[in-house]
Amino acid sequence: MALCVSASTNPDGSLQLVPDPSKTDLGTCSYVLQSGAEVAESSLANLTPAQGLEISMSVCALWALAWGIKQVAKTLKGIGNEEIE
Structure with missing residues (x-):
């Protein structure tokens, strides 16, 4: 109690x-x-396998989103650093 x-x-x-x-x-x-x-x-x-899968998929989705944002930021940063002739 x-x-x-x-x-x-x-x-x-x-x-x-x-x-x-x-x-x-x-x-x-x-x-x-x-x-x-x-x-x-x-x-x-005490999680069921379905609950564990849901949590792990959420973590993976969040990681993938962060990785995607990082790649977009890298690309945009690279575009701004090109020299113009």
Whole structure:
């Protein structure tokens, strides 16, 4: 179960997380402490193959777009550097 926690500074400068039971809405918390099971449920290891494919294709498409923009910039830069006789 996720808990709202607040951070307090110890005299030695370290931070300590203190549960705040007065806050029940996790959206209003400064910090949310999750259990190990909750973290494991939301990890990338639980992706389906279709979800993994979607993410990898998005990354590849973004890379290809950036490469294309770089090539256009190189071409335009080369056109401006030609000598006129």
